[in-house]
Amino acid sequence: MYPPKFDYYKATSLAEAVSLLRQHSGAKVLAGGHSLIPVMNLRLADPGTLIDIGRISELKGISASNGSVRIGALTPHALIAASADVPTVLSEAAGMIGDPQVRNRGTIGGNIAHADPASDLPTVLTALGAKIHVTGPNGNRTILADDFFTGLFATALADGEIVTAVEVVKSGAGSGSAYTKLFNPASRYAMVGAAAIVTVSGGSCTAAGVAVGGLVPSATRAKSVEAALIGKPLSEDNIAAAAHAVLNDLGDDIIGDIHASAEYRKAMAPVFVKRALTAAAQRAK
Numbered sequence: 001m002y003p004p005k006f007d008y009y010k011a012t013s014l015a016e017a018v019s020l021l022r023q024h025s026g027a028k029v030l031a032g033g034h035s036l037i038p039v040m041n042l043r044l045a046d047p048g049t050l051i052d053i054g055r056i057s058e059l060k061g062i063s064a065s066n067g068s069v070r071i072g073a074l075t076p077h078a079l080i081a082a083s084a085d086v087p088t089v090l091s092e093a094a095g096m097i098g099d100p101q102v103r104n105r106g107t108i109g110g111n112i113a114h115a116d117p118a119s120d121l122p123t124v125l126t127a128l129g130a131k132i133h134v135t136g137p138n139g140n141r142t143i144l145a146d147d148f149f150t151g152l153f154a155t156a157l158a159d160g161e162i163v164t165a166v167e168v169v170k171s172g173a174g175s176g177s178a179y180t181k182l183f184n185p186a187s188r189y190a191m192v193g194a195a196a197i198v199t200v201s202g203g204s205c206t207a208a209g210v211a212v213g214g215l216v217p218s219a220t221r222a223k224s225v226e227a228a229l230i231g232k233p234l235s236e237d238n239i240a241a242a243a244h245a246v247l248n249d250l251g252d253d254i255i256g257d258i259h260a261s262a263e264y265r266k267a268m269a270p271v272f273v274k275r276a277l278t279a280a281a282q283r284a285k
């Protein structure tokens with residue numbers, strides 16, 4: 001399959017990329033190309049101009065300071081999977097993405113800007129309450145993950161804006177986190193994905209961040225699950241009851257396709273939330 005014809009520009013700095021986007025209406029930035037090129041080959045996108053940001057070094061890498069971790073938008077999944085600096089839930093999810101080729105080329109910025117409902121990182125970043133830093137024709141701004149993912153393949157990015165980095169807080173003592181997913185056996189995309197971060201103090205859960213993806217149009221915070229955990233010991237029974245509460249958070253628009261029906265995905269949601277919570281609780285000990 002071949003993509004439609006396009007003009008190609010290679011940006012050497014962030015400022016140049018923003019300027020090129022301003023000059024070429026409808027242009028798209030090219031990062032790892034693992035989502036954009038397939039949709040162009042399928043003729044689902046025809047941007048006319050691609051601005052390659054793949055060699056902008058200021059957008060690559062992971063740095064940690066004062067309990068906060070900044071991950072450049074061009075950081076590939078493989079580097080995140082291997083990092084001891086990022087929260088476990090994030091490295092675990094990055095390590096479950098696709099295959100080695102996808103993990104070496106695909107980037108965190110491209111993954112979240114594409115906002116595929118079956119992607120893993122939007123779910124994790126929503127559970128973590130991540131900050132997403134962007135820059136564009138009107139300067140810099142920061143968007144909370146909860147507000148960033150607005151629907152099926154839709155984000156809060158305005159025209160001409162580029163994701164520059166993702167910032168997450170690394171939880172301290174008494175915290176544990178985990179990601180589990182029901183894999184699509186062919187692509188490894190999530191048919192159901194569940195991310196959980198819990199903090200335990202004095203034998204009870206004092207903080208929880210839980211989100212689901214894969215079966216809903218965009219990553220969704222499982223607020224009923226979080227509320228059901230707070231103030232309780234993370235016993236098997238309490239975790240099972242809280243995981244079941246995810247059914248209140250899914251809405252009516254559950255995805256069904258040739259890989260799995262909406263009914264099956266819905267039935268699997270509490271199962272995978274329970275697995276994520278159980279692993280997170282174990283790690284919090």
Ligand SMILES: Cc1cc2nc3c(=O)[nH]c(=O)nc-3n(C[C@H](O)[C@H](O)[C@H](O)COP(=O)(O)OP(=O)(O)OC[C@H]3O[C@@H](n4cnc5c(N)ncnc54)[C@H](O)[C@@H]3O)c2cc1C
Nearest residue numbers: 031032033034035036098106107109110113119120163188
């Ligand atoms: C076979 C296969 C299996 C996969 N399996 C999984 C999986 O299991 N889980 C999963 O989560 N993902 C999976 N993916 C997707 C993969 O993670 C992609 O790499 C990722 O979704 C897109 O990242 P990219 O860097 O390749 O972005 P690109 O394809 O280059 O870009 C994707 C979109 O994001 C935009 N974009 C890119 N970077 C930025 C930026 N910094 N700011 C603003 N817009 C930007 C582009 O303009 C484009 O619209 C799979 C892909 C393939 C091909």
